[in-house]
Amino acid sequence: MAETYKRSVFVAPKQIRVDDVVIPEPGPRQALVKVKACAICTWEQRIYTGEDPVYPLSGGHEISGDLVAMGSQVYSDAKIGDRVVASRLTRCGYCESCRRGLDSICDNARRNFSSSDVPGPSGLSEYVLIEDYQLYKGANDVSYEELCLTEPVACVIRSIRKAQLERTDTVVVIGAGIMGLLHVLLAKQAGTKVIVSEPNLKRSEFAKAIGADYIIDPVNESFKDKVLDYSKGRGANAIFTAVSLASAIEQGITALAKGGRLSVYGSIHPRGTKITIDPNDFHGKEITLTGTVSQSREDFLQATRMVADKIVDLKPFISKVLPFEKLAEAIQWALSPDTYRVLVKMD
Numbered sequence: 001m002a003e004t005y006k007r008s009v010f011v012a013p014k015q016i017r018v019d020d021v022v023i024p025e026p027g028p029r030q031a032l033v034k035v036k037a038c039a040i041c042t043w044e045q046r047i048y049t050g051e052d053p054v055y056p057l058s059g060g061h062e063i064s065g066d067l068v069a070m071g072s073q074v075y076s077d078a079k080i081g082d083r084v085v086a087s088r089l090t091r092c093g094y095c096e097s098c099r100r101g102l103d104s105i106c107d108n109a110r111r112n113f114s115s116s117d118v119p120g121p122s123g124l125s126e127y128v129l130i131e132d133y134q135l136y137k138g139a140n141d142v143s144y145e146e147l148c149l150t151e152p153v154a155c156v157i158r159s160i161r162k163a164q165l166e167r168t169d170t171v172v173v174i175g176a177g178i179m180g181l182l183h184v185l186l187a188k189q190a191g192t193k194v195i196v197s198e199p200n201l202k203r204s205e206f207a208k209a210i211g212a213d214y215i216i217d218p219v220n221e222s223f224k225d226k227v228l229d230y231s232k233g234r235g236a237n238a239i240f241t242a243v244s245l246a247s248a249i250e251q252g253i254t255a256l257a258k259g260g261r262l263s264v265y266g267s268i269h270p271r272g273t274k275i276t277i278d279p280n281d282f283h284g285k286e287i288t289l290t291g292t293v294s295q296s297r298e299d300f301l302q303a304t305r306m307v308a309d310k311i312v313d314l315k316p317f318i319s320k321v322l323p324f325e326k327l328a329e330a331i332q333w334a335l336s337p338d339t340y341r342v343l344v345k346m347d
């Protein structure tokens with residue numbers, strides 16, 4: 001009898017099915033990864049709760065593990081047995097977006113993932129079959145728990161890169177969840193002054209502990225006045241919204257410096273929400289409103305290097321590690337405002 005592995009599938013709100021699937025042989029240009037750790041991102045949380053009802057879907061896109069098999073024509077610097085990280089975005093390489101350097105938003109990204117009969121990145125499973133270009137060598141001396149957080153780091157690398165920060169800029173990060181906090185770390189490394197806006201005291205204290213220069217409590221303080229105070233009246237050169245509230249964008253725009261950029265990092269919910277902007281802010285202050293999603297292959301490569309070389313310490317963001325069998329419980333923990341990242345481990 002063929003050997004099987006366990007694969008989780010979201011089938012309805014708060015319902016996870018676990019399939020026994022035959023361990024596949026990688027075909028040409030494919031690799032098989034034995035998953036060791038997978039983190040639960042906001043996307044998986046929303047699918048679980050039913051806020052993003054896409055079923056069936058095999059979730060889990062923040063994946064680390066061991067490379068166990070490679071098909072023909074895989075030319076990787078990773079060898080069998082090495083720790084690897086899987087970047088599960090589809091980057092076809094030949095669509096209009098990929099050819100224009102926007103492989104983070106490949107036109108074919110919504111095609112079924114080729115590794116299984118159920119769509120989805122499928123990292124919340126004991127094995128995952130991936131395409132050769134999705135394989136990144138990890139560092140064998142870094143824990144699987146840290147390695148699986150390469151993907152969120154890559155997303156923030158993209159966000160920071162697009163904002164074109166200059167040393168001494170004033171940066172505002174709205175929201176101090178893990179993604180906001182990663183923005184704080186990377187913006188500090190870019191030589192900027194960082195203000196964090198966060199109403200949750202525990203979270204804002206943590207932001208301060210990892211390097212934020214100033215904290216704003218947007219419920220009890222005037223966001224705009226405080227940003228102006230902390231930037232000598234100039235306003236923020238860059239603002240990142242790492243929350244799902246549309247109002248954060250409107251609020252952010254009021255506090256931008258001339259030539260400032262506001263980047264919408266977190267997706268806004270409910271989807272379809274509209275914002276109101278005074279168009280003269282574009283005209284009179286030359287501000288830019290932009291955003292990013294996911295990461296390019298270059299961002300992902302940089303993230304693997306940052307994790308390998310310990311340029312970013314991810315340990316403080318790992319709030320809880322549960323065994324794969326307790327996936328539903330792990331997602332409940334991930335939904336709690338008291339956690340940053342919750343991971344499941346496969347062993």
Ligand SMILES: [Zn+2]
Binds near residue numbers: 152
């Ligand atoms: Zn993610």
Ligand SMILES: [Zn+2]
Binds near residue numbers: 090091098099109
């Ligand atoms: Zn493409």
